Amino acid sequence: MHCIISSPCGPLRIDASPEAITGIHFLNEDTLALSPTSPLLMNACAQLDAYFSGRLQRFTLPLAPQGTPFQQQVWRALQHIPWGEHRSYGDIAGAIGNPRAMRAVGAANGRNPIAIVIPCHRVIGANGSLTGYAGGLERKRWLLAHETNA
Numbered sequence: 001m002h003c004i005i006s007s008p009c010g011p012l013r014i015d016a017s018p019e020a021i022t023g024i025h026f027l028n029e030d031t032l033a034l035s036p037t038s039p040l041l042m043n044a045c046a047q048l049d050a051y052f053s054g055r056l057q058r059f060t061l062p063l064a065p066q067g068t069p070f071q072q073q074v075w076r077a078l079q080h081i082p083w084g085e086h087r088s089y090g091d092i093a094g095a096i097g098n099p100r101a102m103r104a105v106g107a108a109n110g111r112n113p114i115a116i117v118i119p120c121h122r123v124i125g126a127n128g129s130l131t132g133y134a135g136g137l138e139r140k141r142w143l144l145a146h147e148t149n150a
Contacts, residue, residue, distance in 0.1 A: 008142065021114060022064050040061075061117060065112070066113065067111060086122050087124075088123065110134055120133070122144070
């Protein structure tokens with residue numbers, strides 16, 4: 001099941017199983033909204049709305065991203081980056097006990113299937129530069145500014 005909502009970053013598709021959110025993806029601007037059809041999707045929409053309005057800093061949704069054990073480990077580490085803070089790929093590699101795996105962390109970060117809720121946008125280059133983002137650098141820049149200014 002899924003729904004499509006509007007956001008300040010453009011339309012978002014939220015995918016879910018009966019038990020958990022399995023994906024949140026950025027869509028093209030011309031995508032039409034599709035109302036949520038389950039309590040879980042309604043809760044996800046409400047939490048995302050609260051996030052975008054600056055009223056929510058930590059999501060409490062059940063998540064079930066699909067990926068390799070290494071990707072899962074990276075995605076869990078990303079969820080510990082507090083609102084408004086940033087980490088480097090090296091920081092995440094160290095946090096998972098594999099300090100030399102910076103490139104692999106970057107690859108796992110880029111394959112994050114649950115944008116925003118698993119905050120891969122909070123990972124930046126070691127020199128403070130914005131690096132790649134599956135949703136595009138403009139969205140990453142917006143999300144980081146939102147969390148800094150909200």
